[in-house]
Amino acid sequence: MKLKLLLSTGLLLVGTHLAKAQATYGTWVGASQATSFDYNVAAGTLGANYASEALAKTSLSTTSSVGFLVAPSSGTAKVHTAASAGPGFTIDGSKLTFSASNLAGNANKFAIYGLENTSAVTSIFFRLNFNNADTQPVANASERTQITIAFGKSSADNIFENNSQMWDQVLTGIFGGFRFQIGGLPNGGVRHYRTNVGSPYGYTGADAPSNSNTIFNKTSDLDVEIYCNNTATDKQYSRLGGAPITLPGRTYNVYVNGVLLIVQITAPNQISNIPASAEIAADTKIDAMFISGYNLKSGSVGNISISNIKFGWIPESVLPADLTSFTGKKTSNGAELNWATASEKDNDYFEVLRASQDGVFKAIDKVNGKGTTNGNSNYQFVDQNPLNGNNYYKLKQVDLNGNSKEYGPVIVSFDLTTSKLAASVNADHHLLLTYQATENTNADITIVDLNGKKLISQKMNFTKGLNQAKLDVSALPKGLYLIKLGAKGNNSAAKFIK
Numbered sequence: 001m002k003l004k005l006l007l008s009t010g011l012l013l014v015g016t017h018l019a020k021a022q023a024t025y026g027t028w029v030g031a032s033q034a035t036s037f038d039y040n041v042a043a044g045t046l047g048a049n050y051a052s053e054a055l056a057k058t059s060l061s062t063t064s065s066v067g068f069l070v071a072p073s074s075g076t077a078k079v080h081t082a083a084s085a086g087p088g089f090t091i092d093g094s095k096l097t098f099s100a101s102n103l104a105g106n107a108n109k110f111a112i113y114g115l116e117n118t119s120a121v122t123s124i125f126f127r128l129n130f131n132n133a134d135t136q137p138v139a140n141a142s143e144r145t146q147i148t149i150a151f152g153k154s155s156a157d158n159i160f161e162n163n164s165q166m167w168d169q170v171l172t173g174i175f176g177g178f179r180f181q182i183g184g185l186p187n188g189g190v191r192h193y194r195t196n197v198g199s200p201y202g203y204t205g206a207d208a209p210s211n212s213n214t215i216f217n218k219t220s221d222l223d224v225e226i227y228c229n230n231t232a233t234d235k236q237y238s239r240l241g242g243a244p245i246t247l248p249g250r251t252y253n254v255y256v257n258g259v260l261l262i263v264q265i266t267a268p269n270q271i272s273n274i275p276a277s278a279e280i281a282a283d284t285k286i287d288a289m290f291i292s293g294y295n296l297k298s299g300s301v302g303n304i305s306i307s308n309i310k311f312g313w314i315p316e317s318v319l320p321a322d323l324t325s326f327t328g329k330k331t332s333n334g335a336e337l338n339w340a341t342a343s344e345k346d347n348d349y350f351e352v353l354r355a356s357q358d359g360v361f362k363a364i365d366k367v368n369g370k371g372t373t374n375g376n377s378n379y380q381f382v383d384q385n386p387l388n389g390n391n392y393y394k395l396k397q398v399d400l401n402g403n404s405k406e407y408g409p410v411i412v413s414f415d416l417t418t419s420k421l422a423a424s425v426n427a428d429h430h431l432l433l434t435y436q437a438t439e440n441t442n443a444d445i446t447i448v449d450l451n452g453k454k455l456i457s458q459k460m461n462f463t464k465g466l467n468q469a470k471l472d473v474s475a476l477p478k479g480l481y482l483i484k485l486g487a488k489g490n491n492s493a494a495k496f497i498k
Helices: none
Strands: 037-039 057-061 076-081 089-092 095-099 108-113 121-129 145-152 174-182 188-193 201-203 222-229 235-238 245-247 251-256 262-266 269-271 288-294 303-313 321-331 334-355 362-373 377-383 389-399 404-414 421-425 430-437 441-449 454-462 465-472 480-487 490-497
Touching (some): 174 222, 288 303, 430 480, 454 465
Antiparallel strands (some): 076 108, 089 095, 108 288, 121 303, 235 245, 334 362, 334 377, 421 430, 430 465, 441 480, 480 490
16 A cells, blocks of 8 residues: 655656665765764653643753653754644654644644754755554545645744644745645645745645556655755755765755655656745755644544654855965055965865945956865965055855855055056066146155055156156066155155056
8 A cells, every 4th residue: 555645747756666765864065974963762751652632732852951852962852732633642762653633734743943053955864654554535635634744944933833734825934845645535745836826835736647656655664865955056965875966956855765756847847856845035044844644534543653863964164165264465566365275175266356445346366276175275366456445355266066155355455546646667667657747846756565665766856747757667576566756735646567
């Protein structure tokens, strides 16, 4: 007997179902390990049974307050039973088993949420068993048992923290999920954002064709792997040491006992990269999941077991280039930027961005990265033509896949006043001066580096009007300099590059 998870025109089996469940923990490219959070179900302070009573009740477990379940290392583990809603929850070793509520629309629910340090690129692993659920055939969909699993971001009183069921309406916090219906004409679906229906925040409605099969069976352990990419760019993970698998932005993959779930959202196109439900914003971290059951028809058995819960993620701080410093300073050659990395992975290049007081950053150059290296690397870039006033610099690190992140800004200031003095160096290493004098005057000419060190000093005579002069600067090393002109009633400055 099979429990079908269906949508639109169906969920299809890919490959051969594995005879024996075997847990797989795929590792994200950029993560040091496959799993970073592990929750082994065990009894807390209330014993191994949490039965429903005349009134609905909830038990929360955290590191500071332990209830029915053992506390997770971070976040909250929760169980909720509806009023007079059947046997409730039991703990058998490391397995949590609970019945679907027999009250329409009132769910029995297990959730784990608020985990620390997760990111927008997160994987979720658990072992599921429907314990050979035996349901009476029901023609009326409103009387069928509903089992839902969802994952996303928890926040105060959203679907992960409250006691609500997952309906066909917008429910803040959901990234994705799937629903099972048991009884009569089996149907269900995965939760994704639908653009061609009146209620886009829900599931597909049509049953599968008769030749469809499913990877969710009712009689054995199901090792479920969910890979979520809630960013705008592609991310990769590897399973069983295989080649990296690319997961596009704002999609998720589901495996059951090693078989990839294929869905048909729009006939006849079959896809495995399931679109997100659009109920959380892109780049929001994923830190929660729940499983719930409700509406069990009288005389049926609808037990659900979950165990071996794990999360893995790409830490937000892990990037292809592990930048350890980024500084800028004024030198005789210009604005000198220095940065260092502790390691690099597939680092293509750094783009140097600059802005003035208007705050608009524009690319001015790029510096090649070192690809992949585990050692320290130091970089330097000199902007030989800085702007007058504050110069704001950023680094945009770009990896081989086109993913990027910006660092900075750092500020380097130059006091270069606009004047009637212009200076440039010709091929003969002579400084050509142009100066518009308002009267006949004697002027002091001084050349300094950008640290203010005086290098050349001499006097020149200028007549009223446009003046041109030549000064030998062949002894100066290459770099950026200031020439200052001090005359009666008029001090001017200009920069030049040797």
